[in-house]
Amino acid sequence: MATYTMTEANKRTAEMVNEARYTNQPVLITDHGRPAAAVISPGLLAHYQALEDAADLATVEQIKAAGGPKWVSDKDAQPLMDEIEAEVDASGEGAAR
Incomplete structure (x- = not known):
């Protein structure tokens, strides 16, 4: 995988995209x-999105097979939310909030 520093990326954007x-x-x-970031082709983005969609669908199917979603109280969910x-x-992904 090709790697560029932020400084190089600023100077060589077209080269990176190509x-x-x-x-x-x-x-x-x-x-x-x-x-810090990655540049990917539209085809690779579509592939990653399809993989994510398939994983989401598999999760939904597992939940359905288990009898549907199980609801928890806010109190019970709080430790997971804190984690x-x-x-x-x-x-560092939450910095833009």
Whole structure:
């Protein structure tokens, strides 16, 4: 997988887009040595979305087979919500909220 620093990405955007488009491979952009973003082709995006949709459908089918969704109280759900929020905060993905 091709990798560019943020500085390189700013200067070579067209090259990165073409590389992702024509190789159908992700192009990684790093910020201070850590992965920050990826450029992917429309075909690869469609593939990832189809995989996610299939996984979601499988989950729905499992829930249906188990008799439908089970409801929990807000009190019972709070520890899970706290855990999810901590994971999002730790990953940095929730910073734009």
